[in-house]
Amino acid sequence: MITPLAAAKAYAATQKGAGVGDMLGSSGIQGAAQGGGFADILKSAMTDAVHASKHAEHQMAAQVAGKTELVDVVTAISAAEASLETVMAVRDQVISAYQEIMRMPI
Numbered sequence: 001m002i003t004p005l006a007a008a009k010a011y012a013a014t015q016k017g018a019g020v021g022d023m024l025g026s027s028g029i030q031g032a033a034q035g036g037g038f039a040d041i042l043k044s045a046m047t048d049a050v051h052a053s054k055h056a057e058h059q060m061a062a063q064v065a066g067k068t069e070l071v072d073v074v075t076a077i078s079a080a081e082a083s084l085e086t087v088m089a090v091r092d093q094v095i096s097a098y099q100e101i102m103r104m105p106i
Helices: 004-018 029-034 038-064 070-103
Strands: none
Touching: 038 070
16 A cells, blocks of 8 residues: 555656656746656656566566565565555546546536
């Protein structure tokens, strides 16, 4: 189960990876105009989730080969699980928003 702290850290990492924090610096509005959009943030989150999953798989293989400690495997699996749960939460919110828009009267 994902904790609020883990979700906040994942959200902050996604913002940092997308350069959202850089927009608040000296560049101001120009940084926001040049910054990536929602699609770039989603792409970054998906890429991070895939990388975390692959890292966890490599750690499991290394543990089987006796090249790494069990704590490293557990940490990698926990990170992969947290990133996957974050992606699923974002997906659920996007679907919910889409359904709400579709229910709006014209």
